[in-house]
Amino acid sequence: MKGHLRQSHRDGAKVARRHRTRLVGMVAIGAAIITAAAACTPSTHASKPIASPGVTASGTITFWHFFTDRESAAIKGVVGDFEASHPNIKVIVKDGQDDDKMTQAIAAGGGPDVGLSYSTDIVGKFCQSGAWQDLTPYIKRDKVDLSQIPGPVLNYTQYNNKRCTMPFLNDAYGIYYNKTMFAAAGITEPPKTLDELTADAKKLTKFNPDGSIKVAGFDPSFGVYENSAAHFAPMTGAKWLTDDGKSAIGTDPAWQDLLNWQKSLVDWYGYNKLTKFNATFGDEFSAQNAFEAGKLAINMDGEWRIASIAADKSKVDYGVAPIPVSAARASTYGSGYITGNVIGISRGSKNPEAAWTFIKYLTTNTDAMVKLANGIKNVPTLTSALNSPNLSADANFKLFLQISANPATSTTPPSGAGTTYQDDMQAFVDKWQAGKVSNLGTGLTQVDSQINQALSIAG
């Protein structure tokens, strides 16, 4: 046995020597390959000058979007209209393409001529890297009137003064409330302030005999359905980034107000009880949605819920209202949060002129946008479309239109590091609501430094 050990020691030394030789060998090979690799990586394209005004675009372009099924059919309709009015341009449409796929394709030097993204998360990195072309020359050349686009919408379609996207449609958020439950509890109006929301929530909550929650007046838990720091931020007007792009979470007192309010409501229910309750929820985008199933009296949701409730044939008698705000910001009541869909031209596009013509049609032509909004049931991003009589909007949908157009409405600002700041904040608030954070101020400052560090290692 001993001999074997000594043997293995000698062998160990030999192995170690061999490992070192191997390491050197591998590094040498690696260095050789790196040079080759650098040669194989596609380089960024230099920007080409655009055509002079008055040029008629023609050719075939590809268009990727993320909608599917029924919504995809609506897009097809509008594309057909475009082709009819622009007979020289043919559009090939691909549906179900999300941000990841588009990013991959563009990075590989390909990608669609025109791409549509669900949210503003990519605006930062696409504008900064030139993945989507700068549209300013086209806008200037064709004298596009940007004043028809609501202010907040204009803000989220550009990054660092580079406008690489145009707004397509957006989703607006408000609260849905159960009229039956309100009547039973004697509440006549939806809550306008956070204090009212808290009071109503407590009144509307029902408990089971064993103490578990049967119906929640308002579920304040982060991470459930549409409840997130991003969507709650407009309640107190909390800012994400400072003007120079750094994290504002630790310095903006509005965050502390928001989180303290949220935690107090969580604690009233009991965090464990809430978690259990949340776990019983059906899928958000199914007929078993907790609000539709009568488990929630008040719920924050987007304008698509109107269409879902109709499609699911839910029996819930509901009303809609803007998101409640803190007492200090009572004058901003009527605003809210929007998620903007954005559209742009890939840097590898072979026919940017035709692509721009298509984008211009979709984003600045009032009738086209009205038709899109009617088909997809999202909110248009042109004031003219918002006010258009052709826009089929019942009273409920009109509210979301107003929210979208409200100048105090906000969204998550674009950033070069994508969703980092949202992810970091999400992790923090998850701990916060579970009671695992001792000092809120210190915690938020730490999140600040985390985000700023992450931003510093971004490209």
Add this chain to the structure above:
Amino acid sequence: MTAVIVPADTTREPAPAKPRPSGPVGREGLLVFVARHAIAIAIIVCALAPVLFIVLTSFMSPQQSLSNHYWPTTWHFGNYVDVFRKLDMGRYLLNTLLYAILATGFMLISSVPAAYALSKLKWRGRNFVFLVVICMMLLPPQITTVPLYLWWANFHLTGTLWPLILPNLLGDAFSIFLLRQFMVTIPDEYLDAARVDGAGEWRTLLRVIIPMARPGIAATSMFMFFYCWNDYYGPYLYTSENRSNWTLSFALASFHGLHNVEWNLVMAAAVITVVPILVLFFFAQKAFVQGITLTGVKG
């Protein structure tokens, strides 16, 4: 390591084909018998319950698939038709078959000779290369994702399944490893005899080694086939932008809309994905088990 002398006859039929008790010998009573079968049945229940759930959900209506009722109130056999209609399942099936069969075939072409070189040929650096092969098995896919994706883009092959199929022409690390471990157990007498007869290495491989290595090759092929069939990450990376090239596994995961999910159809698609594999396994399990038995992972 305790050496187990491999008997000269490596083609013996492994005993597991016949039911026979094995393992430590001891006194057995009725109690032990009952206990064993009880545990076995408990394991069966645990193994089958999720499968049963998947199958039952595939027959439910969309509303019921999310409720607490676990037995379909009405049997929607039409779900399966829907799946073929809404999803291009036939095409995805073909794509998956193409991917699995070609990848396995290419793997065999490249990996069998490589395993032979690593087990039966003597050359400088052999152990080093073997360790490198093991390193390849360890490589986290996330490292290779981006550089390889961009590299394939140079050949305009992104959007197709070729980036997943073609690399197997240059060997698959896990398969090389398995095959090599297996070939190591083949006694050298056979090779020596062939060499004495004047056969070159390729001839030896083709005429002597491969027939003897059939079970190991079968097992390795099946591993590869299963892997390709269930592969999600690969097709996600390379074919997600091109629907006509999707595979079954990826289609299964993508079966959702932006604001809508139909779990009953998802589960029906899952069943469709599993059934061909089940059939294949049923027919091939003898070869599979035989190959595993004789694969020289014993060292």
Add this chain to the structure above:
Amino acid sequence: MSATDASARPGPPRPRRRASQSPGQPQGQGSPRSQGSPSADGAGPVSPTGRAVRRRPSWRRTLRRYLTVGSFIGPALLGIAIFLIFPLGTALESSMHKFGILDAPGTWYGLGNYRYLLHDPFVHTAAWNTLWFCLIMVPAQLVTGLGSALLLTKMRSASSLYRTIFFLPALVPTVAGVLAFVYLLKPGVGPVDTLLGKVGIEGPLWFNSPSWSKPSLVLLAMWSIGNTMVIFLAALLDVPSSLYEAASIDGASAVRQFRHVTLPTISPVLLFTTVINIIATLCLFTEAAVAAAAASGAATVGGGAASNFGYPQESTLTYPLYIYQTGFPQNLLGYANALAIVLFVVTCAVLAVLLRRFRSFTEGAS
């Protein structure tokens, strides 16, 4: 390199070669011809006319030998260069830049990404989660696989039916399996909790609880144990029954027989499956991602749900998930590459340690 290895190592007696060996071939135990003379040449140095052809230059023979070996191993070597060295090299280089996927190669950043890595709290969480899985999931898989294989060996009747059923879960596609488990383990209303409730036990929150989400994934892994089980089964059935009989004659109980006969005999297989499972656990991605997305109630299952990774509270955020999250949604590709390099180095170190102790792995080649 390799020839000296074989000569220095003591080992069990190998089957000796007979005189049928042709003169040109070495004994394989370290001959004076330290070049490790070829077995590839076939016939010895005797020409067809019977005259000794000693004057054939050895470099040509060596060349031919290398060409032959090259034809076998060449494609694999090329594969290694393209699919191992190249990505590794690129990843290493990329990890020293800061950039997103769209502006490759980005700006030089030296070791900045690595410095950030040391302070990143998410890395610690992710690394801990992956380590936790290695320490808990792998043994659980081994015990389940070995246990069920053992059980199968004891079955007298219908063993092949049992075997097929035990193996069945391994054939289910990962995504479907995860979704099924998330549903089955739904807190309060799922079948498992309902059953437990009938017995009076209040079930935990499973995938929705930070302390139970990882164990739930372990349960999922134990369910789909088919591959490992079959490998163990084969190994167990290969243990010669003579050994058992000898032991029982010596009066050893079943447990002792297991410890002293079964385990040592199947130890190479144990090592093999341990290594394979550790590798797979270090790369754990799909199950954790899909489970988090499904449990959090988000509709996007399988891709595009990076915002839900780690649900709840980063408890299921594995290291590979974090790599993906930083690389793509967060657009910190240089950093993601640094994370990946660290993972690779750690994996190699673990393997080196394991292999150093059990070099029987690379043994055995003739």
